[in-house]
Amino acid sequence: MFESLSNKFAGAFSALRNKGRLKSGDLSDIANEIKLALLDSDVAISVAEAFVKQIEDRSLAVLDDVNKSTNPSQAIFNIVNEELTAILGGSARRIRLAKNPPTVILLTGLQGAGKTSLAGKLAKWLKDQGNTPILIASDLQRPNAVTQLQVVGESVGVPVFAPEPGNGVGDPIRVAKDGIKFAKDKLHNIVIVDTAGRLGIDQELMQQARDIRDAVNPDEVLYVVDAMVGQDAVRTAQAFLDGVGFDAVVLTKLDGDARGGAALSITQITGKPIMFAATGEKVSDFDLFYPDRLASRILGLGDIQTLAETAKSAMDAETTAKFEKKFIEGADFTLDDFLSQLEAMKKMGSMTKLLGMIPGANSGAIKKQLEQFDDNELIKTQSIVQSMTPIERNDPKVLNGSRRARIAKGSGRAVSDVNSLVDRFQAAQKMMRQMRTGKGGMQMPPGMQMPPGMAAPAISKPVQPPKKKSRSGNPAKRALES
Amino acid sequence: MGLFSRLIAKVKGESGSQISASDWQELERALIESDLGVKGVSEIIELAKKERGEDIESSLTSALSSWLSTNSRQLASNSDRLTTVMVVGVNGTGKTTSTAKLASLLNNDGAKVVLAAADTFRAAATEQLQTWGARLNLEVVAGPQNGDPASVAFNGAAAAKESNASYLIVDTAGRLHTKSDLMDELGKVRRVIEKLTPVDEVLLVVDATTGQNGINQAKIFAESVSVTGLILTKLDGSAKGGIALAIERETKIPIKFIGTGEGAGDFAAFDATTYLQGLFQA
Ligand SMILES: Nc1nc2c(ncn2[C@@H]2O[C@H](COP(=O)(O)OP(=O)(O)OP(=O)(O)O)[C@@H](O)[C@H]2O)c(=O)[nH]1
Numbered sequence: 001m002f003e004s005l006s007n008k009f010a011g012a013f014s015a016l017r018n019k020g021r022l023k024s025g026d027l028s029d030i031a032n033e034i035k036l037a038l039l040d041s042d043v044a045i046s047v048a049e050a051f052v053k054q055i056e057d058r059s060l061a062v063l064d065d066v067n068k069s070t071n072p073s074q075a076i077f078n079i080v081n082e083e084l085t086a087i088l089g090g091s092a093r094r095i096r097l098a099k100n101p102p103t104v105i106l107l108t109g110l111q112g113a114g115k116t117s118l119a120g121k122l123a124k125w126l127k128d129q130g131n132t133p134i135l136i137a138s139d140l141q142r143p144n145a146v147t148q149l150q151v152v153g154e155s156v157g158v159p160v161f162a163p164e165p166g167n168g169v170g171d172p173i174r175v176a177k178d179g180i181k182f183a184k185d186k187l188h189n190i191v192i193v194d195t196a197g198r199l200g201i202d203q204e205l206m207q208q209a210r211d212i213r214d215a216v217n218p219d220e221v222l223y224v225v226d227a228m229v230g231q232d233a234v235r236t237a238q239a240f241l242d243g244v245g246f247d248a249v250v251l252t253k254l255d256g257d258a259r260g261g262a263a264l265s266i267t268q269i270t271g272k273p274i275m276f277a278a279t280g281e282k283v284s285d286f287d288l289f290y291p292d293r294l295a296s297r298i299l300g301l302g303d304i305q306t307l308a309e310t311a312k313s314a315m316d317a318e319t320t321a322k323f324e325k326k327f328i329e330g331a332d333f334t335l336d337d338f339l340s341q342l343e344a345m346k347k348m349g350s351m352t353k354l355l356g357m358i359p360g361a362n363s364g365a366i367k368k369q370l371e372q373f374d375d376n377e378l379i380k381t382q383s384i385v386q387s388m389t390p391i392e393r394n395d396p397k398v399l400n401g402s403r404r405a406r407i408a409k410g411s412g413r414a415v416s417d418v419n420s421l422v423d424r425f426q427a428a429q430k431m432m433r434q435m436r437t438g439k440g441g442m443q444m445p446p447g448m449q450m451p452p453g454m455a456a457p458a459i460s461k462p463v464q465p466p467k468k469k470s471r472s473g474n475p476a477k478r479a480l481e482s
Numbered sequence: 483m484g485l486f487s488r489l490i491a492k493v494k495g496e497s498g499s500q501i502s503a504s505d506w507q508e509l510e511r512a513l514i515e516s517d518l519g520v521k522g523v524s525e526i527i528e529l530a531k532k533e534r535g536e537d538i539e540s541s542l543t544s545a546l547s548s549w550l551s552t553n554s555r556q557l558a559s560n561s562d563r564l565t566t567v568m569v570v571g572v573n574g575t576g577k578t579t580s581t582a583k584l585a586s587l588l589n590n591d592g593a594k595v596v597l598a599a600a601d602t603f604r605a606a607a608t609e610q611l612q613t614w615g616a617r618l619n620l621e622v623v624a625g626p627q628n629g630d631p632a633s634v635a636f637n638g639a640a641a642a643k644e645s646n647a648s649y650l651i652v653d654t655a656g657r658l659h660t661k662s663d664l665m666d667e668l669g670k671v672r673r674v675i676e677k678l679t680p681v682d683e684v685l686l687v688v689d690a691t692t693g694q695n696g697i698n699q700a701k702i703f704a705e706s707v708s709v710t711g712l713i714l715t716k717l718d719g720s721a722k723g724g725i726a727l728a729i730e731r732e733t734k735i736p737i738k739f740i741g742t743g744e745g746a747g748d749f750a751a752f753d754a755t756t757y758l759q760g761l762f763q764a
């Protein structure tokens with residue numbers, strides 16, 4: 001349904017290319033296309049408008065250079081990508097540890113944003129770095145939030161301070177305060193306070209959040225937000241900023257297929273950095289935030305890094321190591337490798353979804369192929385490969401007519417299916433060889449993936465030091481006033 | 483003053499005055515800010531302009547109404563056998579709470595309801611539903627943590643039939659629609675229940691703050707488990723929940739209930755008029 005920005009660019013520019021040089025009028029057409037794509041990605045309307053204006057101005061200033069470049073479309077696209085990455089990572093920084101421990105981290109956010117799960121992930125992450133965190137169960141509202149935190153704490157080996165049962169019983173401010181004292185006595189160097197979800201417009205609960213904040217005097221207040229949120233993101237973020245204040249943002253549920261444009265709005269409107277990203281339900285699905293990954297995601301360029309990581313996690317370490325070794329040694333990619341990859345793919349999730357994460361895979365011919373390559377096809381392919389002997393899998397060149405007929409019979413498929421698989425495999429094999437010599441692009445035929453694990457190009461840099469200009473305009477405030 | 487009251491005051495004040503281009507633009511922004519989706523909003527505005535009624539509010543309402551699904555919004559009910567409802571959705575949308583609220587609504591109408599805690603995955607999800615069960619005085623069928631959710635659902639169905647309940651409501655674990663193994667698992671839960679009794683309703687819980695991703699959620703859940711209705715939650719917040727109307731238009735799945743708070747009573751049958759008005763009342 002949504003056309004990504006990268007597709008829009010392709011379309012807008014193929015029309016322009018015939019016209020030769022770009023004129024300033026062309027730029028405003030492009031700007032409009034960009035705006036629509038940003039809105040489709042859930043960027044707030046005011047933010048999208050301001051952003052597009054900025055792109056237009058910058059492009060206009062360098063229009064001559066753009067026109068001199070061999071690929072003007074790419075030149076402008078690069079400007080967009082750079083600006084986006086700059087905003088997303090502009091004010092980025094690491095967590096601040098207090099001079100006098102414990103460092104107190106307070107989690108806030110809407111109901112269902114993922115605070116409690118995040119508390120566990122953050123605790124584990126900090127613990128893995130040699131800290132001695134403790135969790136405080138101050139969500140006494142949602143039924144069994146306390147139990148949930150206790151279970152999560154236990155699973156990551158972090159103690160949980162939970163003197164009250166919750167389910168509406170107990171005073172969250174008192175728990176938070178006592179928790180800090182407890183943490184000091186027990187010499188924990190970091191305290192993470194989980195709080196109940198609340199609405200931005202709930203004055204009473206916002207007051208409670210302020211009271212908790214004042215009771216624990218946090219070093220970092222983190223605002224936890226679901227990556228799937230839409231236009232309300234700015235209104236609510238502003239309400240939390242005004243209501244309790246926060247120092248940084250954590251994005252959750254980034255393992256889905258939401259574009260995450262709301263994150264752009266939130267950093268832009270509040271000026272607060274995005275610090276962490278949660279990417280799954282396991283306690284280890286948590287990392288620093290990488291602005292360039294989200295930028296390409298918003299642009300619909302595909303999140304190649306996350307794809308590579310998903311692939312890596314779906315394959316067991318041994319298989320991955322085997323692949324990497326083969327690849328480095330220059331050994332050929334065999335049907336056996338192909339089969340293990342298919343199995344890993346199956347574990348990872350829908351094929352079409354996954355391939356959608358590859359840059360370029362969303363456009364034209366590739367997209368069509370993708371749509372045709374459904375998961376049934378995967379099962380079909382798997383059954384064919386499984387009917388081959390080890391020799392055939394290692395060297396498909398031995399596959400003569402009678403062998404193909406046998407395989408077709410064994411797998412209950414048509415000979416033409418076998419033929420088409422062998423053809424596609426050979427194309428993939430060739431591509432693998434090209435990739436090794438650096439000639440191949442990312443656009444592989446469906447089902448013929450690059451070996452997972454080794455495909456992670458070093459395109460992602462962790463957060464960069466501040467470089468951000470502050471921006472004016474606050475539609476969220478306006479909305480609240482009306 | 484809300485956007486509409488302002489526009490309407492304007493039209494009334496200056497008799498015969500036209501809605502200006504910038505008024506339309508303002509409306510368009512309000513609708514985009516409700517998460518209806520940018521493409522859809524331009525269509526709505528075009529449609530509303532064509533209506534050209536005296537009253538801009540009614541033109542707009544009727545344009546928006548054209549997106550509403552014509553499928554029934556009534557919850558299924560069978561007089562002669564158990565009615566089974568599955569509650570599904572992505573993480574944190576309000577499935578467990580909605581399960582409890584729906585049970586409470588039905589129970590207040592005098593129906594006997596049994597709950598099944600088929601979220602065996604998330605920490606303390608079972609206990610969360612059990613707490614609700616205790617509050618509402620309802621039977622909750624549960625299984626071991628990390629056990630098979632399908633067998634909990636199956637046991638729930640058996641218990642509900644055994645006790646001659648009118649409704650079985652099955653709470654399921656939150657899952658992102660992109661995880662095909664988890665979507666398969668949901669399909670399995672459904673099939674296993676159907677060994678004992680038909681599944682009459684599959685309600686997809688959509689959080690009102692959801693952006694355009696909601697469309698993908700709905701499509702993929704519908705594909706995996708044939709969703710029969712939506713529950714739109716958290717309408718007590720500042721989000722308008724326009725994505726639900728976009729989903730109706732795209733999938734024809736009707737919104738059946740809305741959630742407006744954290745209490746058992748904060749739940750109601752969907753009312754189109756109120757909802758549509760909420761979308762453009764900035
Ligand atoms: N304000 C408000 N909060 C709600 C509403 N419905 C649910 N919630 C809250 O949202 C949070 C998540 O609700 P749950 O019912 O646990 O959500 P879930 O979908 O079962 O979550 P998972 O099982 O973890 O995927 C809780 O804090 C609920 O109290 C609603 O209509 N309005």
Ligand SMILES: [Mg+2]
Pocket residue numbers: 577578579601607654655656
């Ligand atoms: Mg739940």
